[in-house]
Each structure stands twice: as structure tokens, then as C-alpha cells.
Amino acid sequence: MRRDTLSRRSLLAATAGCTLISTSVASVVGNTAQNDGEGVNRDSILVREGTDEETTVSVTTGGADGPTAVVVGGMHGNEVAGYAAAGRIADLTIDAGTLVTVPEANAVAIERGTRNDDEGTNLNRQFPEGETPDTRLARELWDVVSESDPDILIDLHESTGIYAGDPADGVGQAIFHSSGDEAADAATDAADFVTRNHVDDPALAFQTGPFSKPDTDPAGLLAHKAARDLDADGFLAETLSTGVELETRVQWHTAIVERLLEDELLLDADDGSPSEEPVDEEPADPEPEPEEPVDDGADGDESPEAESPIARIxxxxxxxxxxxxxxxxxxxxxxxxxxxxxxxxxxxxxxxxxxxxxxxxxxxxxxxxxxxxxxxxxxxxxxxxxxxxxxxxxxxxxx
Structure with a gap:
């Protein structure tokens, strides 16, 4: 991705993790800095310490200079796979750069198991572009992101419907991306990779789509603000939250993040599959919905397995x-x-x-x-x- 920006950010990545975050909004958890013996340092930082909104930010610094990535989960408390996967990603070992992970951004909503907090506030609508975030929690999370100055930000979510070009019908099984050919190509590559290696049902193939334009709904999204205010490559990954086992959804999210970060943080591919060249894609045109699978039994004497229905509210x-x-x-x-x-x-x-x-x-x-x-x-x-x-x-x- 944007290699011309890495020299500025590499100096930031080489510093101790706690210096990434303003002490006015967060505090380093006592004695949490660790070195795993391979040059990887880990720190934990508390946001909104001592309140119901208290949550932990994990900062992992690799042994070599490199870019900075931010991964966020749990913006909505009922999107379990996103924050479960972010928790796993926080434990990744990286070879270079800095990985900042916020597994449970919205602790109150997660505790409630609801999309919004106890006041009905949708956290992922509190980040207006070019302005100060609207709530105390949003402001402190934004301070974490902005002072990390990421090259890439990935926000993990779930949806009750599958994306087919119209977000009103659902946005599941999709990777949305910021503008620019590199972000579009990276989203396409990740969607193809995860579909090829981790998705058994063709109807659940991952699609890609561009972020909504500025000043249009949905607005106030964290990933949009990071892309437009900080010039980060922004991605918002959505899995289908219904009819699929939680562990499968967590695996999808984890694989998406690892693929997007594979070159950035020198992660190793986990399945030995060769990388394919990314497919060019017009940012404004999401990929078409895949066709329903066709029965191609050779002799017609084997009945295809019946497919389950799909409920949508x-x-x-x-x-x-x-x-x-x-x-x-x-x-x-x-x-x-x-x-x-x-x-x-x-x-x-x-x-x-x-x-x-x-x-x-x-x-x-x-x-x-x-x-x-x-x-x-x-x-x-x-x-x-x-x-x-x-x-x-x-x-x-x-x-």
C-alpha cells in the first residue's frame, strides 16, 4: 500500500507503544509491557478508565520498522464475531511496524448485547469528518486512532443481510474500502482470498464496495473519518450474523485482517496458498452477487444436498x-x-x-x-x- 508514507510513520512505529496515545485520554496499564524474546513488544492502554465504558487498547510493536495498523471491533455490542476476532488479532505476532487493536470499543453495548449503548447512542455514527467526535468515548477512541496515525484501519462488523449492491438490504459478506485503486485492489484480493480458502457456500462469497461519499448516509463512521482525515487506507469488514456458526464468522474476520496486513506487518500466510495478482475494480461498482450454485451431478442418480432457508427481518x-x-x-x-x-x-x-x-x-x-x-x-x-x-x-x- 502507500509505501511513500512509510518513512514518516516508521519513526513512530519504532517508539514504545505507550507514546502513541495521549495520556490525557488513556493510561498505560501498570507493568504490562512485555517482550516475547523475538523483538516484539506488547503494551496495554486503558481508555475511559474507571467508567462503565472502560476498554483496553493493545499495542504490539514489531522488531523492525514498518507501517502502523489499527484494528477495531465491538463498535456495536450485538456484532459478536467482530469483537471476538479483534481479540484474537490483538495476540498476533508481527515482524515489523505497529499493530494497535481495540477489541471491545463499545463496552457498554457489548455488556448489554445490543447494537447501541444504554442511551441509544450508535457509537459508529459519532465520528463526523473534519470535526470533533460527538461523545466522550468517541473522542477518546479517536485520540487513540489519530495519535497512532495509521497507514491502515480495519473496522470489524456484522449484518443480518447479505450485501448485493444496496446497503439497505444488508451489508454482510462484504469488505468496504476507502477511495483509491490500492485500497480497492486490497479489498478485492482479501475478498477473493477468504472466499477461496474459507467459504464453502457460494452464496456467502465475499463482495467489495466503496465507502459512501462524504456528506451522505451512513455518516459519522470511524473508518470513513480515518480515511478522510488521516489519509489512511480504510476498510470496514462485514460478515453475515445469522445462519452461520460464530466460530466460522470469527475465522472469516481474522482471515480478512491477516490478508490485508500480510504485506504491511510482514505476517505469514497461514495456509501456504500462493498469492494471486489483485483484480482491478472500479471503486464505484461493487462486484455482482454470485449466482446460486448449480447441481452438476454426473449421472443424475445422486440428489444434491438440500439447502437451508435464510430468514431476514x-x-x-x-x-x-x-x-x-x-x-x-x-x-x-x-x-x-x-x-x-x-x-x-x-x-x-x-x-x-x-x-x-x-x-x-x-x-x-x-x-x-x-x-x-x-x-x-x-x-x-x-x-x-x-x-x-x-x-x-x-x-x-x-x-
């Missing part, structure tokens, strides 16, 4: 899962985006509340929020083979 208003609702407000839950790859859906079953009972039925239902707090919703779809899938969201209310 949509809401009207569309922002119902991202904003705090008012008690008494009615939300329409819509299952029309659910599908069965090799058949048809025969039932839509809804569980509203925490009792676990799927008592409501229908492709759409209406839910009236009756009290403050979180209201979990689950959709179970059944196909004509009797297979099922479940999607979940949380509606939050506060007067």
Missing part, C-alpha cells in the same frame, strides 16, 4: 433497530426478504419478547412497544423440506 421504519423508540410506537416487522435457495418458504413464525414462544405468524406483523428497555424479536422461517432458520433483532425503547 426487515422493519418499517427501516431505522427501528438503530434508533431508540418511544413506548407506544408501532413497528412493522417484515419477513419478505427471507428466501429458500432450492424451494419455497411455507411458514413465517415470530417470537416477540424473551419468553421463547413463536406465537405470531405471517410474512408481516405489527409490534407496539409497550415499555422502556430492550425487546428481542426472532423470526423463524420453515421451508417445504421442513428446514428452518432464525433471524433476530432487538428493538429498544426509552421515554
Amino acid at each position: 426487515g422493519t418499517r421504519p427501516a431505522s427501528a433497530t438503530e434508533t431508540v423508540l418511544e413506548p407506544g410506537q408501532t413497528v412493522t416487522l417484515d419477513a419478505s426478504k427471507s428466501r429458500d435457495p432450492d424451494g419455497e418458504l411455507v411458514a413465517y413464525e415470530w417470537c416477540v419478547g424473551a419468553d421463547g414462544s413463536f406465537e405470531a405468524a405471517g410474512e408481516t406483523i405489527e409490534v407496539t412497544i409497550g415499555a422502556n428497555g430492550d425487546h428481542p424479536v426472532a423470526l423463524r422461517v420453515v421451508d417445504d423440506d421442513g428446514s428452518t432458520d432464525i433471524d433476530r433483532i432487538t428493538l429498544s425503547a426509552n421515554c
